[in-house]
Amino acid sequence: MKKSITYYENKGQINTSETLRLAYDRAVELNIRDIIISSTHGGTVLQAVDIFKNSKFNIIAVTISEGYKDKGWTMTTEERTSLIKKGITIFTGTHALSGDVNTAFTQKFGGKSINEIIAQTLYRFSQGMKVCVEIVLMVADAGLIPVDKEVISIAGTGDGADTAIVVKPSYPRKFFELKIKEILAKPREG
Numbered sequence: 235m236k237k238s239i240t241y242y243e244n245k246g247q248i249n250t251s252e253t254l255r256l257a258y259d260r261a262v263e264l265n266i267r268d269i270i271i272s273s274t275h276g277g278t279v280l281q282a283v284d285i286f287k288n289s290k291f292n293i294i295a296v297t298i299s300e301g302y303k304d305k306g307w308t309m310t311t312e313e314r315t316s317l318i319k320k321g322i323t324i325f326t327g328t329h330a331l332s333g334d335v336n337t338a339f340t341q342k343f344g345g346k347s348i349n350e351i352i353a354q355t356l357y358r359f360s361q362g363m364k365v366c367v368e369i370v371l372m373v374a375d376a377g378l379i380p381v382d383k384e385v386i387s388i389a390g391t392g393d394g395a396d397t398a399i400v401v402k403p404s405y406p407r408k409f410f411e412l413k414i415k416e417i418l419a420k421p422r423e424g
Contacts, residue, residue: 237416239417239418239419239420240252240253240256240418240419240420241419241420241421241422242396242419242420242421242422243421243422243423244421244423245360245361245362245390245391245392245396245421245423246390246391246392246393246394246396246421247390247392247393247394247395247396248394248396249390249394249395249396249419249421250278250281250390250394250395250396251281252419253388253390253394253395253396253397253398253418253419254278254281254282254285254286254388254395254398255285256398256418256419257269257386257388257398257418257419258285258286260386260398260400260416260418261286261291261386264384264400266383266384266385266386266400267290267291267292267383268291268292268294268379268380268383268385268386269282269286269291269292269293269294269385269386269388270294270296270366270369270370270373270379270385270386270387270388271293271294271295271296271369271387271388271389271395272295272296272365272366272369272388272389272390272395273295273296273297273309273317274297274298274307274308274309274393275309275310275313276295276309276313276314276316276317277393277394278388278390278393278394278395279293279295279317279322280316280317280320282388283320283322289321292323292379293321293322293323294322294323294324294325294373294378294379295317295322295323295324295325296324296325296326296369296372296373297309297324297325297326298326298329299326299327299328299329299333300326301333302333308326309324309326323378325372325373325376325378327372327375327376328372329368329372330349330368330369330371330372330375330406331349331350331352331353331356331364331367331368331371332349332350332353332368334349336348336349336350337349337350352409353368359397359417359420360391360396360397360420360421361389361390361391361392361397362389362390362391362395362396362397362420362421363389363397363399363417363420364389365389365390365397366387366388366389366397366398366399366401367387367399367401367412367414369387369389370385370387370401370403370412371403371404371405371406371409371412372406373403374403374404374405374406375405375406379403380403381402381403381404381405381408381411383402384400384401384402384415385400385401385402385403386398386399386400386401386418387399387401391421396419396420396421397417397419397420397421398417398418398419398420399414399415399416399417399418400414400415400416400418401413401414401415402415
């Protein structure tokens, strides 16, 4: 099989429309139903709703955890309500690769946890790659997607979406069963 990967010269929101279009096209080709999208305030998910118009798609917005509320990164009640009215499932939980109890210990005592090592390895591809993997682990663990079917995960660098992958999910405790099957798009400089 020959497929192409879209590499963006610039990272971030400027690539959102193209990333969503590429994800939609591949979802249709592979008959993938579950689309997982990272979302701070809902903007990327609202754009995705316009592209993934077909009701056969299960779009899940994964928000940043409440532990980041002091930074202004959490979704407001109004933003949540807007997405729910459009039929979007919203998941907020402890991040699978960052911001958990491991982080508290490494901030207090130093060193790096396994989670942080995995996260930093994925960052070598791009910030979006780390988030794509993380959100799949999170929604699988919550029982919102099957782990025996491929899904598409979409994330970005800062605002918007610049990374999309096809992935076979797993639960965090079975991390080694997760398989990145395809990279659809990513920034060259992540």
